[in-house]
Amino acid sequence: MCGIVGYVGGGQAAPILLEGLHRLEYRGYDSAGLALAEGDKLQVIKAAVRVGELRERVGDGHTAPVGLAHTRWATHGEPTDINAHPHTDAGGRVAVVHNGMLENAEELREELLAAGVTPGSETDTELLAHLIAAELDGTESLEDAVRAVLRRVDGAYGIAVLDATRPTELVVARDGSPIVLGIGDGEMFVASDVAALVRHTQRVVYLDDGELATISAGDYRTSTLGANRTAKTTTTVDVTDEDYRLGDYTNYMHKEIHEQPTAVRRAVLGRLDDRFATAHLGGLQQDARELRSFRSVKLLGCGSAYYVAQLGANLIEEWARIPADAEPASEFRYRNPVIDPDALYIAVSQSGETKDTLAAVQELKRKGGRVIGVVNAPGSTIARECGSGIYLHAGPEVSVASTKAVTNMTVCFAMLGLLLGRMRDLSVARGRGIVSALDALPKAIEDVLAAEEAIAEVAERFSWAARMFFIGRVWYWPVAREGALKLKEISYVHAEAYQAAELKHGPLALIDSGMPSVVLVGDDELLAKNVATLEQIKARGGPVIAVTNAEIPADLADAVIRVPRVHPELDPIVFTIALQLFGYHIATALGREIDKPRNLAKSVTVE
Structure with missing residues (x-):
């Protein structure tokens, strides 16, 4: 939901920001906007429009080398021009874009009203702009001002902040909503999804919850809300700009439906073992003894991932003869579940960022449950939170309605069921039949497409x-x-x-x-x-x-x-x-x- 793009460098920010927003349109949104630091002032252009119309409103002639952009999916307030991001303080000095929801927004709004500040929008995001601007009056650092405000908020956020008087840097932070840094050559990028970055760089840094980053054209530094410096590892993503191109298709859903034979071949490549009639899943950190020790399996997902998890539970129970069932992740933590120490819990998410599924994973870890992830994004929050799991290898999926990721989820559950089954009572003959069927599956999908x-x-x-x-x-x-x-x-x-x-x-x-x-x-x-x-x-x-x-x-x-x-x-x-x-x-x-x-x-x- 929502999309964040930021840029600091030697180029013109506006076209880079607009192209980044275009790449994030698939996330769903109802308004769009950008903020540019031109001189010592902010130029903000935003409206309840699609990115294409925003591009027309922005026009040419903007030379600012730093800026922020956003596509908004309404939470606080209806989709209107006023509620669109970026939001600024009353003096137009600070611009903020924000994904997530602040749970204490009304308390913060009352505090601002008492101080004589009247927000112009219905959003929780605008409150951040006013609060950060107020903190800047008493600090020399934008990073410290952002840190001070974030210590006072409750809820989820991924934010990026621009101060017109400091037009050489951006400050970003996350807690529950993804933020990725893109490392270029004399330029830096920020986004809520790598899709907005891969046209410019494949070198990225993922922020963790409770982290901030200050970025300039040639460098970045990260720290915690407690002002302790953190060390980050640069990751090279395995997707390119070409993977996001539409090609000859009229829309991404049709393209992704037709990519499924290739996606399934990629999912099973190197993972099927005909000799021993089993599967090899390298992302699982559990050894054979531990995998045999599980007495039940519980799968958690939302929407399509939940339905696939139901089918996956059937496969695991049928082949491995282990009790298995699926449950909506959105309900799991609210029913005060009993965590079985002898169960294997599996979190399923195409994006690896699904809020309800992530919360279920965190609840499981707090209570000592053993959980693995089944995701399509190896650097995603759920993947990193679980630390072990199965990568879908479906490739980038752009259409909101999931297709190839859904299919690859089922294939991955089939391989897991085969692996667990062969560790127990599944015969060699039956195992080889499953291996043969998985090998034949891409051709069968091609027959359906034909x-x-x-x-x-x-x-x-x-x-x-x-x-x-x-x-x-x-x-x-x-x-x-x-x-x-x-x-x-x-x-x-x-x-x-x-x-x-x-x-x-x-x-x-x-x-x-x-x-x-x-x-x-x-x-x-x-x-x-x-x-x-x-x-x-x-x-x-x-x-x-x-x-x-x-x-x-x-x-x-x-x-x-x-x-x-x-x-x-x-x-x-x-x-x-x-x-x-x-x-x-x-x-x-x-x-x-x-x-x-x-x-x-x-x-x-x-x-």
Whole structure:
């Protein structure tokens, strides 16, 4: 959520800042702005507009070598020009951009009002600008002023601060919201995501919670809120500017759907062992003895990551014969959970920055739980907090609706289930069958993608529907939930997922000619029961879209989306790809803005 970009160097800041904001548009936002230090004054241009329109408003002719920029996702106050970032103090000396939420914002606002300062916006961020400006009257250092104010705030923040009277430096800080420094040649960059930096540098430094950094064109220094200097390690990120280019695709979601065969090949590369019928996951720091000692597995995620975690729990329990289940990370810490010392906890997050999942990890660590991460960003907060885990290798994902990261999450859980299973009772023969199926999975995904035109035709036929059911059993229940979520996210069609057996316990009351049902029918031991589900829906006049790799009676489906067989427990992955295309083409038929669905953000860094 929200995007921060900062620059200090010898170039012109404005075009660098605007390009950085463009790279962060995928995070979700409702307004945008920038602040430039021109002479000893700030030039602030901001509005409730997209980055493209902001670029037009900024225009040419700005030569300032330092500045800040921001895309805002509204928390305190509606998306208006006044509430857009950057925010300044009353004298226009200090500019602040901020991701996160201040929990004691009202207390700070009352303090400012009592001092005769009336904020002009509804935001919590503006309060920081006024407070920092007041601190500067009694200190010679912008860093010390920022530090003094941050000691007084409660809540999450990633901030960047510019003082017009010190136009050669920026001060940034984080606590719960990511900040990354980019190290250039005679110039320095700041961002909330490396996507804004890789066009200029691949050398980055990640700030930790409770850290500040003061950056100038040729140097940076970091310290804690307690003013103790810290030593940082420079990391070289393994993505480039080319990875973020759209190429010949009309939007990133379509591009990323089609990147999935390559992403899966990258995920399994070097990790499958046919000789011993197992998997090797180098990011796990636990040895074989420790991995065998776990008596249960608990997976935690939010949104798509939670649904994939449900499927992952099924895979682990089936192959390793260890009790496994999944829970929304957003609920975990609030129910005062009992932490099992003999359990392995797994935190799942595409971005590695999901606030609720990070909070669950921190709660687990406080209580002595053993937790690993499954993330797509190795330098992310969750990855660093866990210290051990599995990297997805999905590559950069830009569209808000996750596709290739979701698929690679499932693949990584399959490899973990295989590894744990082979340490226990999973036979060599069965293990080799899983290895073979994982090797064959990219080709099966390519076969689904080759059928895109047929899937698009089905989607367009049913794009009239204002509501849909997604129905699945056992392995296909999490897939149904993910399919319904995708449709909701990008098309705004009301979609709900149900277990097939639950239809008779209430939802059948909603079935009529205006409620299509997308029914997932796998070619497994439950085929007859799934055919009975189709009959129940058809008997009540409900249109049926069957997604299947089995032979079903022709009169029980109004449309059929066929997918290939891979492996009984891995077939749900190819069903997921088909549902991605189905949701995508409904949203396209409805003219939706695919990559930037309303009210949503890619990286959810607030509760």
